[in-house]
Amino acid sequence: MKKRMKKRLFGKKVAIPAISAALLFSLAACSDSETSSSKSKDGKDSKNEIRIMTTAYTPDPPSDDSPVLKELEKFTNTNITMNWVLDSAYQDKLNITLASGDLPDxxxxxxxxxxxxSAVRDGAFWDLGPYLKDYPNLSKANEITLQNSAIDGKTYGIYRARPLGRLGVTFRSxxxxxxxxxxxxxxxxxxxxLKAFTHDDPDGNGKDDTYGMVxxxxxxxxxxxxxxxGAPNKWGEKNGKLEPDFMSDEYxxxxxxxxKLYDEKLINEDFAVMDPQKWGDPxxxxxxxxxxxxLDRGRRADEDFKKSNPELTEPIDILGAVxxxxxxxxxxxxxxxxxxxIPKSSVxxxxxxxxxxxxxxxxxxxxSQKLAYNGIEGRHxxxxxxxxxxLTNNDQALINEFTDLNQFHMGIPEDRFIKPEMTPVREKEQVILKENEKIVxxxxxxxFLSEVYAQKGQQLDNIINDARTKFIVGQIDEAGFKDAIKLWRSTGGDDYIxxxxxLYKKNKK
Amino acid sequence: MSMPKMHNTPGGRVFDVFNFILMGLIGIIMICPFLYIIAGSFATEAELTRRSFFIFPETFTLDAYKYIFSTDTFTRSILVSIGVTVVGTLVCLFFTFSMAYPLSRKTLMGRSFFMNLIVFSMLFSGGMIPGYIVVKSLGLLDSYWALILPLAINPFNLIIVKTFFQNIPIELEEAAKIDGCSEVGIFWRIMLPLSKPVLATFALFYAVAIWNDFFSALLYITDSAKWPVQVLLQQIIILSQAQLGDAASAGASFVEPPDQSLKLAVVVVATLPILIVYPFLQKHFAKGMLLGSVKG
Amino acid sequence: MDSLKVQSVDTVNPGYNAAKNANTEIKSEITKFQRLKRDKWLYLLLIPGLAYFIIFKYLPMWGIVIAFQDYSPFLGIFGSKWVGFENFIDFFKNPDFFRLLENTFILACLDLIFFFPAPIILALLLNELRLQAYKSVVQTFIYVPHFMSWVIIASITYIFFTTSGGVVNEIVSLIYGKEINFLSAPEWFRPLIMGQIIWKESGWGTVIFLAALASVDKEQYEAAIVDGAGRMRRMWHVTLPAVRSTIVVLLILRLGNFLDTGFQQIFLMSNSLNRSVADVFDTYVYFVGITQGAYSYSTAVGLFKGIVGVVLVLGANKLAKKMGQDGIF
Known part of the structure; x- marks a missing residue:
């Protein structure tokens, strides 16, 4: 026993300094090789190379040898290198990338x-405004959305389009x-x-076990x-000046x-604490x-209902606004x-x-849109x-060949991929999306980019949102809500206004 | 530890019964939610929506697991996690114990300076970006070492290990010296074998810390083939929470929230491997009697 | 004893301390050099660990200067604007500061009073279980919650405690006649947070104490029995002292991050109706800082918490030494 121990001891005795020396050395060596490799990266100017950093939602985004990505490369005549970042860490990773200076294209x-x-204001990104008109699709970008996405009035990035009028009501038809x-x-x-859904036994089971809205x-x-x-969207104009929505009478x-809905028990009494993940359950x-x-919630609910309760033919309907x-x-x-x-340091x-x-x-x-949203014809x-x-038959490996490739697609001027077969709710969704656009x-x-909001925005929003909830459940009255507004103003709201x-005045000129 | 057989007073017996029941109750309260997670991972979506809490699903389905294992993503990430955890734990134990031992010798010159250095580093940190730059300049990006080396010593663990070493009676060490052992020899031949329960404890602590760490991987690993399983778990949990924001930007990503049963199945898959470690290590805790017998 | 005293008068400046410490050591019979030579293998053992601390803890430490800047990642430390103490002044002058301090302080104290001893008590009771297999099973059960994420725990808490059909509230209304708004009533927020943390972490916390208890000497127990000591007295006089040094060290270290409250937990459990008590430093930093990418501000608050931690750790360490314990230094 003792002999064996001694032998082992000897081995370890040498091992410790050796390991630590080797470790330090390898660390040093690594950092050398890293700098040289990054230099060679800088030297790249072969024409059609492009490095894209965007969000991934699946844990297995398309790799560089995905057949779909290959097709996309062929179509665009570009070598695409994807830099996928899971969306759970995207903002951190973005800031780190900005800090490290090694930016993608x-x-x-x-x-x-x-x-x-601040990087834009320091001139780190290209102002794309003057160039867009030269491109057949990009030139058709929506003016209002371009304006919404602008910084100091200029276009520093091409927006990824999403429907404007996407919000509405889902109900049991x-x-x-x-x-x-x-x-x-x-x-x-x-x-x-809501009242009938609460009191008139809408499910016909003879029990008082339903309520209007969750x-x-x-x-x-x-x-x-x-x-x-009639409350304004965040800001309303009053006598030529902008005023936050919650100061309006309509609000x-x-x-x-x-x-009233809460008092008459037309909505769930525990809404203020309800876990948003359980929101759809009732x-x-x-x-x-x-x-x-x-609105997509309606479509999802419709499909789920039909799966779990096949006897219901038209369980769900949707509407845009009342x-x-x-x-x-x-x-x-x-x-x-x-x-x-598009950063100037890489491009x-x-x-x-x-x-x-x-x-x-x-x-x-x-x-390209079809590749990113539908995959390859004949394969997917x-x-x-x-x-x-x-053709994917829920084969996840096949689906993973193209999921998330749409994360660098803009859909300008419109979506051109193939939409799945229309159910009545899906069809209605499309109609409402269009209708809503007219009434938004x-x-x-x-x-506008507000410095105050960047600093205290969440805190300010909390004050009002909390007061709204307290008012609904009856913890404060109208005077109490006015007090919350006062608090909002003194916490930084006045500066914000x-x-x-x-900015509003400057913009009008 | 196993109690020596000893006579028990009636009061002691009452205590025993009471304690037995109490511990059982606590155990049940603490395991129940996990049982729900397991049950939920085998349940249908409809049942999860309808029943708020259950231990046995009415209809038993493997759909969530079939989905998870329909690609090799999860299998691969679990293997990555296991590999990183095993190697990482060994590295962490080496760094921690080799540093804790000298620091436990009260005669070591500069000891207090080192201790200050360690405690100070617990209370202040440079933050995420400088940390990233260090890892990057070491060339560790996209390397598994980036998931290990930055965690190699937990100062908290280090200090506790040091305290354990300090409690080992000095006579032992002196006896070894007389036998001609060097300092390093004492460390390897006497201190480490004596601190087996401590080693087991901190092996567990480090293994769990490395296993549960997803943030390092999110920051340092871009190659999705190298993501450990916790990254996948984190992603699915974040997705299922996606509704927290203001309505104007709600669901801007077009990504559908995952099924609840899928989420629960991922939790099970990402948690079970590390849970198994503990019962396995438990017997080593009992061996701690070694230390006690030396003390006497 | 003399050198002990010197050691305990710690300053934030470690270099100064070490020099002072080394000075007193010279007084001993052997010279500095002899001692270095004698301990050379010990120093060798120190090298990997020291390298770790220098590379991964102290190299990135320059990041702290952004607390005094209006830091922007793209501009970096050299390009960002210096603002002096503005971030700190902003923090202290914030009208909510005292409410945040109060909430954080109360939670931290409750944590020390209720959560800190929980694993110790649990470990002592576990240690008294006679049936080995039973003990192992209970141990394994109670350590499971540690592995569950707060998101899931918050969800389960909602399921159990909601007034719309939560099991707990159904029981409460049976006994008490009406339901209690555990999740929204401000007075229930702190008990709820404590309950959750004890549920989640106390089982895990026993691991370290059980390891310490494993070193308790059988003979001491037997001696105590011969002396006629009952169960409680044995626990008090034999078992507890065995883990005392561990408790002291853990307590001192806990004080180091006294003002750290579990951000995720509190964030998930707070809502419009209980925010008056749920706002703590960590959630505040999140709301004003991290969501907006304001690194400077959160670093400044972190620095403030660190300084509080230093004061508490040094104070507690000194106190521990005065009481005849080893402390951590």
Missing amino acids: VMMIPSKIPSFV DWLNNVGLETPKTIDDFYNV VSKYNGPWDIMQIWF MNALKFFK LMNSQAGVIVDV EGPKGLRSLPTAGYSGLLA KTEEELKQVLTFLDKVNEEE YEVQDGKLVL VPNPAES KEIND
């Missing part, structure tokens, strides 16, 4: 975060039939539907509904309506009949999700910039009688 910027804005009501057209109708901790539904009442009216369990959210005192109004989304920006000359823009323009072509899908037929209420301050109005 195309960078997806999820929103106008301060670090991007079979329940509506059961209680003998029509699809609600006005706020009063909407209220009556709301969670997430504030979105209130934001969507108060627009119906107060909406708030009183919400309170609808799926036939406890609640209405959800106000993105009419209030100022007519039909709907809360818009920003119309885009993220920007594709050095105007010539190179034009190459990148040519690539980005080409990506909007039908063929087929078109039979004009209908999309999936723009936020006049959408494109001033800043936004200065």
